[in-house]
Amino acid sequence: MTLAVRVIPCLDVDDGRVVKGVNFRNLRDAGDPVELAARYGAEGADELTFLDVTASSSGRSTMVDVVRRTAGQVFIPLTVGGGVRSVADVDELLRAGADKCGVNTAAIADPELIDRIADRFGNQVLVLSIDARRVCEETPEGPARSGSGFEVTTHGGRRGTGIDAIEWILEVTRRGAGEILLNSMDADGTERGFDLELIRAARAATTVPLIASGGAGAAAHFPPAVEAGADAVLAASIFHFGTVRIDEVKTELAQAGHSVR
Numbered sequence: 001m002t003l004a005v006r007v008i009p010c011l012d013v014d015d016g017r018v019v020k021g022v023n024f025r026n027l028r029d030a031g032d033p034v035e036l037a038a039r040y041g042a043e044g045a046d047e048l049t050f051l052d053v054t055a056s057s058s059g060r061s062t063m064v065d066v067v068r069r070t071a072g073q074v075f076i077p078l079t080v081g082g083g084v085r086s087v088a089d090v091d092e093l094l095r096a097g098a099d100k101c102g103v104n105t106a107a108i109a110d111p112e113l114i115d116r117i118a119d120r121f122g123n124q125v126l127v128l129s130i131d132a133r134r135v136c137e138e139t140p141e142g143p144a145r146s147g148s149g150f151e152v153t154t155h156g157g158r159r160g161t162g163i164d165a166i167e168w169i170l171e172v173t174r175r176g177a178g179e180i181l182l183n184s185m186d187a188d189g190t191e192r193g194f195d196l197e198l199i200r201a202a203r204a205a206t207t208v209p210l211i212a213s214g215g216a217g218a219a220a221h222f223p224p225a226v227e228a229g230a231d232a233v234l235a236a237s238i239f240h241f242g243t244v245r246i247d248e249v250k251t252e253l254a255q256a257g258h259s260v261r
Contacts, residue, residue: 004259006046006232007222007249008211009239011036013082014053016062018240030240034069040239041074043246046261048074049181049234051102051129052082064096071097079127081181087116090125102181104129105154108161108168111175118176127211128177131157132165132198133185148201157185165198166205173206180206181234184214191217191238194225203229219248223256 011018011033018030030036037048050070052063067080080093081102090101107113107128117126135151150165169180182202184195194215202210212230216222222233238244250260 003231004046004261005226005230005253006211007044007246007253007260008047008049008232008234009036009040009045009246010049010051010213010234010236011240012051012053012236013063013066016066019053030237033066034073036240037070037074037078040246041076044250044261045076045246047077047079047232049079049081049102052080054083064092067093067096067098079181081127081129086113087120090117090121094121094125100125100127100179102127102129104131107172108152108154108163111171114172114175114177118178123176123178126177127179127181128172129181129183130165130168130172131183131185133157133160135160150198150201153185157188166201169202169205173208177208179209179211181211181213187215188213189237190215191243193217193221194228194230194233196224196228199225199228199230217243219244219252222249223253223258226253226256226258 013033018033018036033050040048070078077099079100079102080098081104084090084101084103085106093101103113131153132150133153134149147164148166152161152163152165152168153159154161184198187195192215194212199212209231210229211232211234212225213234216235216238225233253260
């Protein structure tokens with residue numbers, strides 16, 4: 001049986017407000033996270049993702065409050081990420097009402113964190129977020145791509161890690177990640193379409209559900225991401241600012257022959 005494609009709005013939360021920019025820069029206010037979450041739940045979103053872009057100790061208490069208030073009003077799965085650094089952080093967010101937690105930078109610094117979270121809560125709780133970008137090396141013949149040609153980044157794509165993104169996908173899958181949220185830093189916020197090459201490479205490397213993120217600008221951009229291998233599609237600003245509605249995305253997916261809820 002073919003599983004339905006999930007359509008997931010992403011809310012980047014900074015100090016209790018939803019923000020959005022291009023490549024995580026020039027952020028602008030997009031509204032109250034609880035109000036937006038309730039609206040998306042009513043409009044047919046399959047899940048919601050909150051990313052705490054403050055990701056500091058002061059931001060943590062604000063985010064827990066946002067999660068608690070959202071969980072009291074919205075009854076679809078909620079993933080929370082950003083600044084999740086320990087098993088205790090995951091426990092706190094789950095108790096506040098999150099269904100899943102996203103981990104990114106902390107797992108790069110300590111890959112065994114993936115094992116500890118999966119062992120404690122089950123891999124269905126763990127979404128491994130990856131911010132990937134294209135990278136080239138200078139050779140005597142000119143720029144050339146090495147490895148998969150995609151590198152894992154941190155700090156909103158501003159810092160390279162030297163880790164091959166596809167090798168990292170293989171490792172996090174082995175360690176127990178339940179899903180992978182794959183964000184193209186080259187495409188993020190550009191609204192020119194998903195990075196299909198990146199999605200295909202990731203799909204070939206893992207069997208766990210793959211969430212495609214970065215670049216959606218029109219309803220027509222979503223079916224190609226699914227055809228490239230995504231199990232779910234995620235977007236932010238086009239939903240927040242009314243460029244595209246969730247039902248328009250689902251209609252486009254259904255017309256392309258994909259199962260939707």
